[in-house]
Amino acid sequence: MSDPMPNPRFAFAGHLTAIGSLVAGAGITLMPKDDLALATVIARKGQAGVLGERVQALFGIPLPARPKRAAAGKIAFIGTGPGQWLAIEESSGDPQSFAAKLATEFAGSGSVCDQSDGRAVIRVSGPRARHVLAKGLPVDLHPRAFGPGDAALSQIALISTLLWQIDEAPTYEIAVFRSMAGSFADWLIASGAEYGIAAMS
Amino acid sequence: MQYSAFSLLKNALTGHRYWKPAWREAQPRDRYDVVIVGGGGHGLATAYYLAKNHGITNVAVVEKGYIGSGNVGRNTTIVRSNYLLPGNVPFYEWSMKLWEGLERDINYNAMVSQRGVLNLCHSDAQRDAFARRGNAMRLHGVDSELLEKEQVRKIAPYLNFDDARFPIQGGLLQPRGGTVRHDAVAWGYARAGDRRGVDIIQNCEVTGFRIDNGKILGVETSRGFIGASKVGMAVAGNASRVAGMAGMRLPIESHVLQAFVSEGIKPLIDTVITFGAGHFYISQSDKGGLVFGGDIDGYNSYAQRGNLPTVEDVCEGGMALMPMIGRVRMLRQWGGIMDMSMDGSPIIDRTPVDGLYLNAGWCYGGFKATPASGWCFAHLIARDEPHAVAAAYRLDRFATGHVIDEKGQGAQPNLH
Amino acid sequence: MTPLPQSRRLASGGLIDRSRTLSFQFDGKPMTGHPGDTLASALIANGTILAGRSFKYHRPRGILTAGSEEPNALVELRSGARREPNTKATTVELFDGLVARSQNRWPSLGFDVMSVNSLLSPIFVAGFYYKTFMWPAAFWEKLYEPLIRRAAGLGRASREPDPDSYEKAFAFCDVLVIGGGPTGLMAALSAARAGAHVILCDEDFSFGGRLLSEQFVIDGQSGADWKAAAVFELEQNPAVTLMRRTTVFGGYDQSTYGALERVGDHLPVPLPHMPRQRLWKIVAKRAVLAAGAVERQIVFGGNDRPGVMMASALRSYVNRFAAAPAQRLGLFTNNDDGWKTVADCIRAGIKVEAVIDPRPAIPEAFRQLAIQAGARLFEGGLVQDAHGTARGLQSIDVMTSTGRTESVAVDGLAVSGGWNPAVALTCHLGARPVWRDDISAFVAGDTPPGLVVAGAATGAFDLRSCLADGVRLGAEAAQAAGFTAVAPTVPAASEETLGLMPLWKVTGARTKAFVDFQNDVTAKDIVIAEREGFRSVEHLKRYTTLGMATDQGKTANVNGLAIMAALTGRSIPETGTTTFRPPYTPVAIGAFAGHHRGKHFRPTRLTPSHAWAAEQGAQFVEAGQWLRAQWFPKPGETDWLTSVNREVIAVRGAVGVCDVSTLGKIDIQGADAGTLLDRVYINGFSALPVGKVRYGAMLREDGIVMDDGTTARLAQDRYVMSTTTANAAKVMQHLEFCHQVLWPELDVQMVSVTEQWAQFSIAGPRARDTIQKLIDPMADVSNMALPYMGVTTITVCGGIPGRLFRISFSGELAYELAVPARYGDGVIRAIMSAGAEYGIVAYGTEALGVMRIEKGHPAGNELNGTATARDLGLGKLMSQKKDFIGRVMAERSGLTNPDRPSLAGFVPVNRADRLRAGAHFLGLGAHPSASNDQGYMTSVAFSPSLSHWVGLGLIKNGPNRHGERVRAYDPVRRGDIEVEICSPVFIDPEGGRLRV
């Protein structure tokens, strides 16, 4: 046991290099969100109410019953299905312990599963973000139909996606299965190229 | 009037004034020995072979619309006998043999074009599966060749060999496979049947069966009752509806399959090519249109039309396989209602009703079967016993477990 | 060559930008035009009359229309890889450097050898090919068909990959307005004023529709000025999206519309990163179809001669494009609208020689107009024949109302046979149009939910009603989408009349009279079709090919069915129309594919160790969507077998590591997790102790094996299931079905964790030694603490939390180590260095396959969707004590017959022989025939341990025939060898190595 703990390799590593020279006049800005702890939380049979109370008590967050993001501080819950949520902890130093903590807190009312590595999350923002996403997302992102706090489970370029809106900039965050981060980045870059793309890390 | 270059010339000289209708506009009579429900390829072929092979000429084909308005007139015209399972190979090969002699038999040019059918493979496992299939075909005396990538390149150099998501590794070729002009099959059988005395009754919808004591007496139609000693159902996508009129439930769902044709272009694609990994197949019609298709839309439908995602899916396959067709335009899309059976294979059998026979479950592959289906269904109706090459197509096979599942998808019709 | 001057360009007027000149080439000839021109208008301005050749007879053809209904003027646009066959010159927006070439002619458009076909036309009538070419049989493929194919088709597609890119996009709106003529503009304004989110599409590059082509006055302004103001207002409204160059080509279920935007087609090549075209999928709450109407032909002799043009098109060329298609014009119209041509020609200085109007009495105003134009007026007259050459029209034969025939010299003939409302989009969901006698045209019948029709598309052929329709229907659409419409004001426009007298076909023509121009269907073909019994319109269409060309008969179909109606004595509505299908105008296949071509055809899934494997020079293989390392060639290894043998030997002799993260992983929790597993697996899981792993197989409800894999119990109420790579999604769906649909009462929670974990198989006698070096030093992984089929949680590499499963696919002492995926890359590097001293190798899917075959584990090739658990030797697992999915159906006689092909091992009798998967088994000496077929080889591998090939296969009664010899018959690869049936387990049948 001499070697130090290996460095993590994040899902978008090496997949955004094609942005290269597309930066001019950037209509969208991409930022991989490698610092999120993610966990799926599913209510146990008949325990959704109890679970909701636990979440409210712990985080001050009302569990959304729809595809919505409810957040307080560093914590957010997104409705991903009937009785199912994706719990998120921002700038998490130790993603595994987030799930572990939730599991303990929700024992008996919710089943928790760490997904911090299962989903790759990228932030897409900028004046052209809606135009770019319209090239793949079959969901109306017009402010009248979709705003901060809204979320959607859908598919972009044949890749299952969970998208939520953070602010009116607009800023979106999109979670895809980790293994598809490369293909998703390819699509994002191809679709955003005409508007210019900047990448932030 | 016999069709030939000579008769064509002769009529050209007389201003084409003396051609006769290809088939008479028959009016329903009170009764027939046999009534065939459905004026598609199978129904018309059945009537023809009843007359020709069994001497039963007091036959009517009743069709709710115009003949050929069903799937025989809307399919991608591919004929082949590259099947895998023992229940299927002899039957489809018999059909292939009948195609080879069809035009002289019925005196109608159906443009049987044995230009070859090439299935592409993209992995070792697929190649092994093709070897298994090719060998099964050879065991029954059917032509099949397993091709290496370079041999495929010779046949179709324009395929995407360089930049493919699923690189082409080889293929299975059936040189005798090819295409047949869809409409000509319906018209040719209709004309040939008519010449042997068969009545072809269009715009006559069967609305019920008259059954007494478990025995068929005839059919109720939109144009009145027609008596018959025997009745054969060959209504493809409408099988459940029609069989339902006789109180039967079938192991069938009706689904839409779309097909597409491009604007006419000069010869580009000389064989039939199927890209299984991309759900795409294509050939070029003699008129120049690229005729192509892919998967079924995937839900029960009688609407005879499909939706946009399937168009996209099919064209994605096309562009992935042959990126030079990007600027060729799709001219038309349409759909046909298919009788998707629970194991992907057809049914040619008696029914619980005495004298009522069923021909159904052809899925998206019954065009190639047209001659043999007609031949075997006629045999079954005439002799009340199955023809040897169609003996596996029993209705009770689902209950007994003798299913014929080429794709191994089980009882989910939209996956066959 | 310097371009010639634009000899037919009118001195003034038109909506072209004369300040800029664009150069282009047609058939190599340099020409010029202006922005605002189409290729067709520029050709006309340059005095080009001949534009194409027809399909069958190679007849010379001119430009007939000014829109997307054009049947004649089809060109090959651009060149090389960008060559676009069959492009309508009438819809191509002129750009600088445009190159176009005429089609279907040889050697040149002016002199086409194939025009002899026209002489053979008495033979080439409708359906001729069905009647001949039957003898001798072999000649079809060799002679007749190649000839027919070469003659058929119009343009040539490129044989090179399309270099441009395409994309798709989604749009949502309250009101979609299809068509931006006066009706559409008004509808969009009215909906937008109510606050609705509006999308307005027009296939043209300019909004305005007929306003651009007619001399209209609206609210006292010119049509063009009114349009400019309307467009300006719409542009200022952020809730309105204006889409020029965008054809709505199809209507689909639940108000989804397909539209094609030609983003870069008006440029020589698209700009960098600009797609050539974009496919829009528009979901609209409401839609207003304001697509206008298409003017139709009249069938008379020589009506296809270059120089014959639709009257409305002629006005488009004159008014919009300032180009004169003729200098001495004849006008043949059966309605008032056609008369607009006379006034416009007077204004443009085009001589109208004659007006032939079949109506017995025409309004006095028109009579005056004819006098003003100095035109001869043939009231109640008919054009019987038009005469001319490829270079243009020379004269027309007019049959007067008194029955005399007179010849009039003209160089152009404008024809108006009336108007067909553009109803196609109302019919895409299956509705049929209905006949209206007052306008002699089909109009929309039932419309799809949410779609209304407005303006000329409903048969309202006067501007006033069009504007009023737009106002009303735009407001209603907005209202239906939840908005409050403001009080409508309808702009003022002058009155118009139609006064149409139906006229389909002129009798007594002496020359060929065409119905469908592109496909060369003549009136006589329809007569023949009728005679031969092809009387249904659908039969007529298919037998003669009427309406099947690239224009889908937009100008022709109604004439064809009217002629058939007359022949059969039925009315036109009884005769009916053929079916309208999408697309409204043809759409490039590339546009439907969008981004999904080449490597992007389907998403690619990469394993957590992908980057590392690529560094190692791994050979990758597509496994479904995944890319997996197939083997890791070492320098000097040139063939795959050498590498794979080395990898296998290393695993069996020392240790190897393989990324198995692609296997599906499903986390299953809840009080009833075990119960659910009991019901989906054939064997039991509720009694599995915590910390243990069990192999399980699951069936479909029809009794056939669906998938297999191991499931570990992590806690009393928590399991993690593994599935095969291929079936991961299918199994998840199945479990959700079982839970949500069949047994909702169970307390179970499931989620896929496939992507959360990087999972490595570490296998071989030194596997434990290797593992030991990686894990938390406190953890005990001895055989006692973690025996075969045990599972434990650990930390590795100084703190990475992981799971360690003691399971083996290879048959060796083996572990599967799962760590969070982000550490996959680091951990495989750590494993490699930990194992270095033992000679660790990385192995790929090939070596994995070899070892599983050596161990007789069924996998993908055996789980073929037709094999039962018994067939695969898993019969013993089928619990007798409980119900499970597939249990009942698995007992059907056809599935329990001992003669079914079942799993066995195979070795070549001559050990040097190679086995091949896909070979069929025949009895020794049996004749190769289907009836002697006993099964087939499913999987083969070269076993480096045994130094010969081994195989698995399904053969009749396999388990009871070990020791027997059969033939492995493989004619497609010329193989035919003797093999011996044996146990499917070739290595360590007692399983001792697993348990050390």
Added chain:
Amino acid sequence: MQIECPFCGKRDAHEFAYLGDATVARPDPAVPDAARAFYEYVYLRDNPAGSHRELWYHSAGCHSWLVVTRDTRTHAIETIAQVGAR
């Protein structure tokens, strides 16, 4: 075709997997003629032209199984509900 998932909202049918007839019910394996009952459950379908109750799975969305009542002649959707939420 657009299907309005009760949880996710309106989505193209492309996002869903189709299973078919929702009116058939898995028989009790303990009934005496279980073989017959299962045969009918697994294989026989009414396949009506008209209103059809059918199962769809929102595979690219919330993973709900839905019962959709849809007219097979027009594709018009009458009702949609989460399975079990009758």
